[in-house]
Amino acid sequence: MSKHLTKMVALLAILSMTFLAACGGGSDAGGTEEAKQVLNAGYAPSEPPDLNPNTATDSTSGFVLRHTMEGLTRMSEDGQPIPGVADKWEPNEDGTKITFHLRDDAKWSNGDPVKAEDFEYAWKRVLDPExxxxxxxxxxxxxxxxxYNAGKADKDEVGVKAVDDKTLEVELEKPTPYFMSLTSFYTLFPVNKSVAEENKDWAADAKTFVGNGPFKLKEWKHDEKLTLVKNENYWNKGKVKLDQINLPIITDAKTGYQQYKSGELDVGDSTILPTELVASALEKGEAKSDKIPASYFYMFNTKEKPFNNAKIRKAFALAIDRKSIVENVSQGGQGPATGFVPWQMPDHAEEKPWVETREDYLQPTAQADEAKKLLEEGMKEEGIDKLPEIAISYNTDEGHKKIAEAIQQMWKKNLDVDVKLNNMEWKVYLDKTKSGDYQIGRLGWLPDYIDPMTFMDMWVTGGGNNDTKWSNKKYDKLIKEAKSTDDQKVRMEKMHEAEELLMEEMPIMPIYFYTQNYMQQDYVKGVKRLPDTSTDFSEAYLTGK
Known part of the structure; x- marks a missing residue:
């Protein structure tokens, strides 16, 4: 998935009955005229950087997009693709050609019909090198x-074509077992072609935003809050019980926690759960925790000294005590990362969790002696007697800060290296890491679909999310081979080999495997927490306290 990083304001009560509903005094599932179904949700730890699905890359934006837009399919609670805008589809015998049939009643929030050309337009715009x-x-x-993305083919040669208003024909390079699941990911959402061609900044303001999902964007007070309301034009509006979702932007988890405790918030993720309170909240049953297929890690800028050297990178990775971090810092049931592909991600050939079909590349505790040895060897190879100033960059968040401080201490103890900490606002952080203006940066990676490839293909040479700028021809070849077949045994073997290479070269250093920690008032019902780690409120509702 996208970045959130990777992780995850007071609210204004406009009407008294809305305030009562938001505090849990709402009606039953169907709602009543006396009390509307208004949910106050703590899921926005920052301003969403980008609400255009063509270019969005982070989980905060993704949360809003998943509720205001919809792809050809949606993800079910068991991780399978189910009908979304497309009510049926027909693959050819080898799965390289799929014909999607769009619903007659699929509409945009402005009343326009959702057309096949909206998908063709959006997908080709994503691929457009400009x-x-x-x-x-x-x-x-x-x-x-x-x-086409590389400028070596014409746009008209790309394998997506609107046959007519309600028929989309998709042709793939190779059979891709997870492509149907990928159609529920926001990068593959449609964009209203006529709206986008008239206003290139349509997604930057609530007044011009047009979606096709269960909710529509009513208000966007930048750096303060977003308001979503039920979309009366949504094809499945009968299943949507909430009238409104209020999304305050909560940059301080302590503030969010107090709002939840006072009843101002009905539900929230780590946005409203301070790191130091996670353990006690879980123990008291105040919060819940689920293992999810996601990885928290640090990445190196491999184009800048000293982290152009693999031995130096590996030395810093081995000097981290991951067990101590999950037990004493994050304290939310996370697991020490022994590789990059996380727990809960399946190995489709062995039909077992991926982590059970490979050796551990990293140990839970620090390997200080080996780390010192590798650091000395790496510095000798680089011809340096002293490391330059080292800095960890992270986006503003108390949890990220505490992890960075813990690692700072570990590197001082195990490598005798002094490290500076740089924190910055989320959008600024994304811009800095994208441009290569960092040494070491934090990131979280959530799956875009349920297959190990969603973790592995981001590190190919020139990859759009490969902010390490690491490049390895053998790695590229392994990923290409894994993508060139639908033989699950071959695919998994190639990706296991690729992960082993990734952990040997160490352009990234995994820290822990995520859990999804959340708080939810008892009167909030029908929330779906999906295998791709996203949270779905499309069928949620409030009951009385």
Whole structure:
């Protein structure tokens, strides 16, 4: 998934009955005229950087997009693609050609019909090299998609075509077992072609935003809050019980926690759960925790000394005590990361969790002696007697800060290296890491679909999300081979080999595997927490306290 990083204001009560509903005094599932179904949700730890699905890359933006837009499919609670805008589809015998049939009643929030050309337009815009979309590679599965992105094919040669208003024909380069799941990811959402062509900044303001999902964007007070309301034009509006979702931007988890405790918030993720309170909140049953297929890690800028050297990178990775971090810092049931592909991600050939079908590349505790040895060897190779100033960059968040402080101490103790800490606002942080203006940066990676490839293909040479700028021809070859077959045994073998290489070269250093920690008032019902780690409120509702 996208970045959130990776992780995850007071509210204004406009009407008294809205305030009562928001505090849990709402009606039953169907709602009443006396009390509207208004949910106050703590899921925005920062201003969403980008609400255009063509270019969005982070989980905060993704949360809003998943509720205001919809792709050809949606993800079910068991991780399978189910009908979304498309009510049926027909693959050919080898799965390289899929014909999607769009619902007759699929509409945009402005009343326009959702057309097949809206998908064709959006997908080709993602691939357009001028768009410079980080997630363009998620559409390289299309026939000539990668070539068009590289300027080696014409737009009309890309394998997506609107046959008519309600028929979309998709042609793939190779059979891709997870492509149907990928169609529920926001990069593959449609964009209203006529709206976008009239106003290129349509997604930057609530007044011009047009979506096709269960909710629509009513208000966006930048750096303060977003308000979503039920979309009366949504094809499945009968299943949508909430009238409104209030999303205050909560930059301080302590503030969010107090708002939840006072009843101002009905539900929230780590946005409203301070790190130091996670353990006690879980113990008291105040919060809940689920293992999810996501990885928290640090990345190196491999183009800048000293982290152009693999031995130095590995030395810093081995000097981290991951067990201590999850037990004493994050304290939310996370697991020490022994590789990059996380727990809960399946190995489709062995039909077991991925982590059970490989050796541990990293140990839970620090390997200080080996780390010192590698650091000395790396510095000798680079011809340096002293390291330059080292800095960890992270986006403003108390949890990220505490992890950075813990690692800072570990590197001082185990490597005798002094480290500076740099924190910055989320959008600024994304811009800095994208431009290579950092040494070491934090990131969280959530799955875009349920397959190990969603973790592995981001590190290919020139990849849109490869902010390490690391490049390895053998790695690229392994990923290409894994993508060139639908034989699950071959695919998994190639990706295991690629992960082993990744952990040997160490352009990234995994820290822990995530849990999804959240708080939810008892009167909030019908919330879906999906295998891709996203939270779905499309069928949620409030009951009385």
């Amino acid at each position: 768009t410079a979309a980080d997630y363009a590679y998620q559409l390289f599965y299309l026939k000539n998609g990668e070539k």
